[in-house]
Amino acid sequence: MKCRKCGGTAVLELPRHNAAFCSADFQEFFRKQVAEAIRKHKMFTAEEPVLVAVSGGKDDTAGLYLDLGIFEYSVESKAKCESFAASRGQKLIVERVVDAVGAGIPEVQKATRRPTCSACGLSKRYLMNRAAVDHGFPVIATGHNLDDEAAVLFGNVLHWQTDALSRQAPALASTHPKLARRVKPLYRLSERETAAYAFLRGIDYIVDECPFAKGATSIAHKQILDRLEESSPGAKHNFLFGFLEKARTAFDSAEPVTLQQCAVCGQVTTGEICAFCKLIDQVKRRRA
Amino acid sequence: MKCRKCGGTAVLELPRHNAAFCSADFQEFFRKQVAEAIRKHKMFTAEEPVLVAVSGGKDDTAGLYLDLGIFEYSVESKAKCESFAASRGQKLIVERVVDAVGAGIPEVQKATRRPTCSACGLSKRYLMNRAAVDHGFPVIATGHNLDDEAAVLFGNVLHWQTDALSRQAPALASTHPKLARRVKPLYRLSERETAAYAFLRGIDYIVDECPFAKGATSIAHKQILDRLEESSPGAKHNFLFGFLEKARTAFDSAEPVTLQQCAVCGQVTTGEICAFCKLIDQVKRRRA
Numbered sequence: 046m047k048c049r050k051c052g053g054t055a056v057l058e059l060p061r062h063n064a065a066f067c068s069a070d071f072q073e074f075f076r077k078q079v080a081e082a083i084r085k086h087k088m089f090t091a092e093e094p095v096l097v098a099v100s101g102g103k104d105d106t107a108g109l110y111l112d113l114g115i116f117e118y119s120v121e122s123k124a125k126c127e128s129f130a131a132s133r134g135q136k137l138i139v140e141r142v143v144d145a146v147g148a149g150i151p152e153v154q155k156a157t158r159r160p161t162c163s164a165c166g167l168s169k170r171y172l173m174n175r176a177a178v179d180h181g182f183p184v185i186a187t188g189h190n191l192d193d194e195a196a197v198l199f200g201n202v203l204h205w206q207t208d209a210l211s212r213q214a215p216a217l218a219s220t221h222p223k224l225a226r227r228v229k230p231l232y233r234l235s236e237r238e239t240a241a242y243a244f245l246r247g248i249d250y251i252v253d254e255c256p257f258a259k260g261a262t263s264i265a266h267k268q269i270l271d272r273l274e275e276s277s278p279g280a281k282h283n284f285l286f287g288f289l290e291k292a293r294t295a296f297d298s299a300e301p302v303t304l305q306q307c308a309v310c311g312q313v314t315t316g317e318i319c320a321f322c323k324l325i326d327q328v329k330r331r332r333a
Numbered sequence: 334m335k336c337r338k339c340g341g342t343a344v345l346e347l348p349r350h351n352a353a354f355c356s357a358d359f360q361e362f363f364r365k366q367v368a369e370a371i372r373k374h375k376m377f378t379a380e381e382p383v384l385v386a387v388s389g390g391k392d393d394t395a396g397l398y399l400d401l402g403i404f405e406y407s408v409e410s411k412a413k414c415e416s417f418a419a420s421r422g423q424k425l426i427v428e429r430v431v432d433a434v435g436a437g438i439p440e441v442q443k444a445t446r447r448p449t450c451s452a453c454g455l456s457k458r459y460l461m462n463r464a465a466v467d468h469g470f471p472v473i474a475t476g477h478n479l480d481d482e483a484a485v486l487f488g489n490v491l492h493w494q495t496d497a498l499s500r501q502a503p504a505l506a507s508t509h510p511k512l513a514r515r516v517k518p519l520y521r522l523s524e525r526e527t528a529a530y531a532f533l534r535g536i537d538y539i540v541d542e543c544p545f546a547k548g549a550t551s552i553a554h555k556q557i558l559d560r561l562e563e564s565s566p567g568a569k570h571n572f573l574f575g576f577l578e579k580a581r582t583a584f585d586s587a588e589p590v591t592l593q594q595c596a597v598c599g600q601v602t603t604g605e606i607c608a609f610c611k612l613i614d615q616v617k618r619r620r621a
């Protein structure tokens with residue numbers, strides 16, 4: 046197997062691009078895909094401070110770490126982020142769910158009727174935005190990759206959640222002064238490609254999945270998409286990119302959502318009290 | 334297991350409706366679903382002559398049979414249709430692909446670069462419409478069921494074929510005097526339910542799949558949807574009905590397609606010469 050670029054020995058085959066690359070040329074390919082994502086969706090300028098949400102996973106390691114309090118999994122992933130940030134002299138902001146809610150995700154899960162990933166996702170979006178606003182970052186970058194985005198799209202399409210479909214994009218604009226922009230610079234790269242990049246760059250990341258991910262619908266959907274990809278390379282790419290290019294705008298709603306400030310915490314919400322404050326209340330009432 | 338309606342012994346469980354029925358009450362449920370399909374989408378009135386496209390499969394048995402010339406499969410399915418029509422004193426119109434094209438589907442397949450199901454589907458749509466127009470039927474009913482429709486939707490969504498998505502509906506209006514309306518009265522009923530109905534009514538149908546269906550994408554998509562249905566009853570129903578209720582109109586195109594008559598055969602087409610006449614030409618040139 047030869048590198049498409051230099052003809053040297055390839056270390057990675059990419060069937061969906063009908064290509065193979067050596068280590069150096071794959072890293073260049075990877076960075077070009079990220080640059081293209083940032084350019085195409087005007088994610089941010091070179092001058093703008095970007096808050097990078099990091100999990101200790103392969104996709105990202107610098108900026109804001111959210112400690113979800115999920116046992117050993119959180120301890121280990123936090124250590125990876127701290128060590129990466131320290132080795133590069135980068136600042137790492139740490140926000141703890143237990144400080145904000147009064148309990149970690151395992152206990153939050155028991156207090157709500159939501160699926161675990163739903164309460165956790167809500168908490169992460171809330172804490173990310175609050176950290177960005179508090180620390181003066183206009184934009185938050187998350188590590189969502191092609192597989193993540195395709196799986197979310199798949200779930201939204203199975204139920205035709207038109208609101209969610211209209212909001213699924215590589216870059217989400219700010220629609221309120223207290224709402225940071227959100228961008229996904231890795232959306233053009235697959236899970237396998239981001240893992241390969243981390244490996245080739247010698248970036249230490251947590252390989253384990255979150256212990257709550259077992260049986261999650263998103264994992265089942267990823268497996269279905271993996272099988273489609275196997276029988277037809279490029280299937281995931283075509284599914285996500287076809288949506289973004291040909292269908293997403295069809296779901297733009299006539300009347301945009303009006304955001305206001307939560308009566309309790311002051312962060313943005315569509316209602317009177319935000320979903321995160323309601324979650325905190327649920328956890329408190331269960332404890333009492 | 335007890336019948337939800339009469340409390341008698343149930344013969345069939347329908348997890349997606351959280352119900353079970355005895356034979357008589359299932360047949361009533363089945364007919365009500367068909368009646369609801371016809372009513373909801375104004376498929377046809379009691380006075381209108383309906384051309385029913387039949388395949389000898391479980392979904393339908395009376396009206397127009399298309400002989401595709403697929404070996405023993407076509408011989409056997411034609412016999413089922415003839416015997417059903419004869420037993421009910423119904424007229425059966427038979428159209429042969431070999432008469433129209435000069436070759437049956439197996440040879441047509443070799444002459445084109447299209448997947449087999451694509452050339453066959455094109456031929457069926459053409460011959461159905463021609464028969465309806467020639468015999469004075471304003472509307473054609475086909476036996477597409479919930480599983481068929483969900484699988485087609487799945488394929489269209491994977492590639493975001495927006496034109497096809499805008500045309501996917503239980504009832505398609507006529508947009509030209511030489512184009513019959515097309516309706517799918519069984520779209521609310523699953524494959525399993527139509528098979529059960531045929532079995533309980535003692536209708537003899539061909540159980541074998543078309544020999545060309547092996548490895549067809551639509552079969553792979555049906556299997557994926559079957560697995561989703563198994564882990565979450567109602568998944569197929571929600572996928573198809575959610576699309577019809579919440580998303581389909583989003584794909585309505587701004588400018589409707591203009592139909593004209595094919596320069597060769599006079600049937601409706603969007604271009605100068607229709608796809609079926611081009612197919613005939615391909616087959617002829619291959620033979621020469």
